[in-house]
Amino acid sequence: MEHNAIIQTQNLSKQYKGNVYALKNLNLDVQRGEIFGYLGPNGAGKTTTIKLLLDMIRPSSGQAQLFGSDVTRDSVAVRGRLGFLPGELNLWERQTSMQIIRYIGHVRGGVDLRYVHELAERLQFDLTKKVRSYSTGNKRKLGLILALMNQPELLILDEPTSGLDPLMQQIFNELMREARDAGRTVFLSSHVLGEVQAICDRVGILRSGVLQSVQRVDSLSQADFRVVTIRFQAPVAAGFLTAIPNVTDVHVHEQEAKFQLYGDFDPVLRALSGQYITSMEVEKPTLEDIFLKFYNTDGVRQTEPV
Amino acid sequence: MIGAVFIETLRRHWRGMLWWGFGSGLLGASQLLVLQDATTIQQMGELMATLPPVFIDAFGGGDAQYMGTPAGYLGSNFFSLGLIIFAFYAVIAGLNVIANEEDRGQFDLLLSLPLARTRLVIEKSAAFALMLIGMAVIVFGCIAGGLLLVGTEIIEVDMTRVLESVINILPGALAILMFTVFVSALTGSRPVAVGASAAFVAIGYFVDIIGKSAPDSPFGGLSVLSYHRYYDGVFVMRDGLNIGNMSILLVVAAILFAVSIGLFNRRDVGV
Numbered sequence: 247m248e249h250n251a252i253i254q255t256q257n258l259s260k261q262y263k264g265n266v267y268a269l270k271n272l273n274l275d276v277q278r279g280e281i282f283g284y285l286g287p288n289g290a291g292k293t294t295t296i297k298l299l300l301d302m303i304r305p306s307s308g309q310a311q312l313f314g315s316d317v318t319r320d321s322v323a324v325r326g327r328l329g330f331l332p333g334e335l336n337l338w339e340r341q342t343s344m345q346i347i348r349y350i351g352h353v354r355g356g357v358d359l360r361y362v363h364e365l366a367e368r369l370q371f372d373l374t375k376k377v378r379s380y381s382t383g384n385k386r387k388l389g390l391i392l393a394l395m396n397q398p399e400l401l402i403l404d405e406p407t408s409g410l411d412p413l414m415q416q417i418f419n420e421l422m423r424e425a426r427d428a429g430r431t432v433f434l435s436s437h438v439l440g441e442v443q444a445i446c447d448r449v450g451i452l453r454s455g456v457l458q459s460v461q462r463v464d465s466l467s468q469a470d471f472r473v474v475t476i477r478f479q480a481p482v483a484a485g486f487l488t489a490i491p492n493v494t495d496v497h498v499h500e501q502e503a504k505f506q507l508y509g510d511f512d513p514v515l516r517a518l519s520g521q522y523i524t525s526m527e528v529e530k531p532t533l534e535d536i537f538l539k540f541y542n543t544d545g546v547r548q549t550e551p552v
Numbered sequence: 553m554i555g556a557v558f559i560e561t562l563r564r565h566w567r568g569m570l571w572w573g574f575g576s577g578l579l580g581a582s583q584l585l586v587l588q589d590a591t592t593i594q595q596m597g598e599l600m601a602t603l604p605p606v607f608i609d610a611f612g613g614g615d616a617q618y619m620g621t622p623a624g625y626l627g628s629n630f631f632s633l634g635l636i637i638f639a640f641y642a643v644i645a646g647l648n649v650i651a652n653e654e655d656r657g658q659f660d661l662l663l664s665l666p667l668a669r670t671r672l673v674i675e676k677s678a679a680f681a682l683m684l685i686g687m688a689v690i691v692f693g694c695i696a697g698g699l700l701l702v703g704t705e706i707i708e709v710d711m712t713r714v715l716e717s718v719i720n721i722l723p724g725a726l727a728i729l730m731f732t733v734f735v736s737a738l739t740g741s742r743p744v745a746v747g748a749s750a751a752f753v754a755i756g757y758f759v760d761i762i763g764k765s766a767p768d769s770p771f772g773g774l775s776v777l778s779y780h781r782y783y784d785g786v787f788v789m790r791d792g793l794n795i796g797n798m799s800i801l802l803v804v805a806a807i808l809f810a811v812s813i814g815l816f817n818r819r820d821v822g823v
Binding site: 322325336338402 | 553556557559560564656657658659660661662663664665666667668820821822823
């Protein structure tokens with residue numbers, strides 16, 4: 247039976263000794279044919295989620311399904327339908343890429359070497375060298391080839407572009423879009439906002455093991471606040487800006503003030519009426535601005551999810 | 553594909569097995585240089601007869617008169633330590649089943665494949681068990697080759713007994729291999745597996761040696777727990793294989809293997 251929900255979790259939790267939750271009550275649905283970004287700072291629980299999905303670690307409570315099958319009970323069958331790139335790819339240093347590709351291919355029951363060569367060509371990767379001779383970026387490329395080479399229905403990629411140069415990141419984005427266009431599903435964890443913004447359809451934001459919000463990336467970009475930068479003729483104090491309703495995150499440096507505005511401009515304009523303004527810029531928030539709304543510097547969520 | 557891990561394990565480790573096999577085999581064959589000299593053997597026998605039991609036991613125990621024969625000399629000077637020599641390889645092999653790859657984070661990729669943990673352990677263990685047999689074949693080949701080169705009329709040693717003595721090493725080596733797999737499966741820690749396996753080999757050996765020398769001491773009672781007690785390194789050259797003792801070691805290996813699979817299936821990997 248074909249399931250449209252490729253990844254599903256119900257109250258999935260992982261607790262370690264000392265009552266520490268690496269993941270708490272995760273409820274997630276990732277649909278067939280979408281690129282889902284799993285966003286969060288280091289230690290948020292992204293890799294824990296992935297390890298639970300791959301049955302490397304077992305949940306303390308809750309459950310997870312891939313392709314509608316339980317990830318623990320049917321682990322071998324579901325793993326036959328996915329490709330995985332670990333966040334920290336540790337390979338056998340004395341083996342060549344081709345030896346590793348053949349080995350992984352044999353375990354999977356076969357590999358299309360023509361497609362492997364095509365991937366290697368696109369990623370500008372030399373398959374003949376030993377792993378120990380590769381740079382971090384090249385090891386990442388090998389990891390991508392290993393994940394993609396069987397053209398799996400589901401790709402689970404943990405920080406896939408770390409170590410890739412901008413050109414390779416573009417090629418990676420193309421590969422992900424091609425996978426989506428072919429009806430495959432991509433679940434990628436990242437803390438690189440640009441990466442998520444460039445290719446993901448939806449994004450889940452995770453913090454301290456708790457899923458804060460799941461949103462479409464385009465709706466995140468249409469968040470209901472704007473970033474306002476005003477340059478005054480003379481230095482100003484922050485106090486009068488923070489007193490304006492719906493104004494948050496006020497940063498003042500000499501003559502320049504930057505803040506976030508929810509709602510209408512009228513209260514701001516009224517409050518500024520006595521000031522001489524030399525310039526004013528209004529921008530839509532970047533994904534980073536939105537992300538920072540969830541995680542301010544002391545880790546406290548500042549606003550309601552967008 | 554079934555057998556992929558088995559074949560890959562053989563491909564990566566067969567050269568190491570050759571080195572260990574030839575190294576151990578040449579050590580055994582080097583004893584033949586002494587065996588060519590009948591006077592030395594006779595003098596060794598006379599020396600053995602004067603030694604206190606604790607020293608005789610350190611050479612494998614028992615019969616000083618037998619130890620003054622070529623078979624006894626080979627038994628006490630090589631086969632009494634044969635299991636300890638194989639134990640080094642068995643611990644290294646056992647580490648390669650789980651602990652090394654888990655410690656290096658290589659299971660992250662391997663266990664994302666359609667590969668059951670049980671199959672992973674079975675295929676890797678089977679490959680290393682086969683390489684232990686390969687190592688034994690090389691050791692026998694070196695000693696038998698040396699004997700044929702010198703001539704069995706000069707060194708009166710029964711070739712069948714040499715073969716049996718080499719075969720006799722295997723159950724103990726397999727038990728040590730499986731003990732290392734067991735600790736790895738239990739803890740997932742390479743340092744712990746190395747330490748526990750080295751302690752298992754060393755303590756088992758000394759408890760047996762001391763237990764034989766002082767049967768009334770606590771070591772005498774403890775020695776039944778030592779794997780080495782069931783390894784008849786010296787006397788297979790005279791009496792042939794002790795199937796009972798070999799079976800005990802094989803059963804221990806099988807139990808450790810089964811428990812290892814259960815433990816490895818149950819725990820979190822790579823945390």
